[in-house]
Amino acid sequence: MIDIKPSIALLSNGLRVVHLQTPSPVAHFGVTILAGSRYEESHEIGLAHFLEHCIFKGTNKRKAYHILSRLDAVGGELNAYTAKEEMCVYASFSKQYLERAIELIADLIVNSNFPQKEIEKEKEIVIDEINSYLDNPSEKIFDDFENELFRGHTLGNNILGSKESVRGFSKANLESYLKKFFNAENMVISCVGDFQFKKLLRIVEQNFGCVKSGNKISENTSSMNFQPFKIKSEESNYQVHAIVGGQAPSYTHEHRKGMTLLTNMLGGPALNSRLTLLIREKYGYSYNVEANYNPYMDTGYWSIYFGTDSKYMDKTLSLINRELKNIRTTKFGIVQLHRAKEQLKGQIALGMDNNSGLMQGLGKSLLFFDHIDSISEIYKGIDDLTASALMEVANCYFDDKNLSELIFIPAI
Secondary structure, eight states: OOOOOOEEEEOTTSOEEEEEEOOOSEEEEEEEESOOGGGOOTTOTTHHHHHHHHTTSBBSSOBHHHHHHHHHTTTOEEEEEEOSSOEEEEEEEEGGGHHHHHHHHHHHHHHBOOOHHHHHHHHHHHHHHHHHHHTOHHHHHHHHHHHHHTTTSGGGSOTTOOHHHHHTOOHHHHHHHHHHHOSGGGEEEEEEESOOHHHHHHHHHHHHTTSOOOOOOOOOOOOOOOOOOEEEEEEESSSEEEEEEEEOOOTTSTTHHHHHHHHHHHHOSSTTOHHIIIIIIISOOOSEEEEEEEEOSSOEEEEEEEEEOGGGHHHHHHHHHHHHHHHHHSOOOHHHHHHHHHHHHHHHHHHTTOHHHHHHHHHHHHHHHSOOOOHHHHHHHHHTOOHHHHHHHHHHHSOGGGOEEEEEEEOO
16 A cells, blocks of 8 residues: 655645645646635525636636636646535646646636626526526435535535525625635645645745635534434426435544445445445346435535336335344444455545545645545554444434435426
8 A cells, every 4th residue: 555645834824735746747736715605694695606606707817718718728627616615726737837727726816806797697607507407306306405404504505506696696795705715724725746845835835925814714513403304395307316314423523434434335336335236236226326425524414315216216215224224233244344444445545546636635634624644544444443333323323213305206
């Protein structure tokens, strides 16, 4: 096993930088900001995502066309995403264009000026994105599930917002959100590429040293009153879409590693996951069945999703509940548990072979934890999991009384 050894430093303004040197002709650079949708006020739902769109629409130095062409003209890619807790602006490019990429992203972070004409155009783009999302029940069901699970809390809000909220956003809203979150203590710069760290720091300091200091945003720790639910609604055209799930541990909870392993065994990406072998391979009820675990800073949720024909819905739900009961009541054997651990470690290794994802992961880890675990530390945490510890996690979160269901059925 080859461990990763990223370098970490602070700029003069306190902005954190992490870099992993890799022998590749392609490099990846990004800025991750603690500015996700959970930090929006009640009148701002969807604003973080809208800001992510609008920072590409003009700066004090460039118009939208010049922003979009700056890296694309040399074969690079510029992109961004917004999640519940973070926003990330990033680029992939041939390594000789490092300075070009850093200067461009710094221009977006520091100098965005939100031209009014572009704001109005982008509202229509985001509304079209919302319409596209509403047309896709296999995506919409995950957001609706979170909305019910975290009802009354900002974690339940849809990242895209609504058509009404998007239409109401102004330049002043964008400027206020940017000013509140885009400060040195609230962001991390990450890079993976074939560069000396000293060279990278020099270029980053030149372009990001002007970012103002401010207070790091703390998580919204308002109480969450989880109430299990079972909901059916007519929101599908051809097949049933369903989610079973519930509350899960946070990033820092002692149960996090156990929950990661359990959901991976249940319905991770491997073709031999328990639910895939049972529901798809043995019975042929579903083309797609998967289990997911989404941790946040102070809570999390787990879910099992499947799509199936209406006539197989109850049978599939019964099989899922049976499998959850088996995990709660039967300890894993030594060989079975060893295989599950090796599978998860292998999947982690494959994920780290994607340098763009690795760059984003390094930035997110440093932003949330101010620390980056080595591969050996990650693997040791997995190896230390016992059958008894996994049964404890399963009984805490997979108990029947804690399960929620959201089912989209075809409209008749």
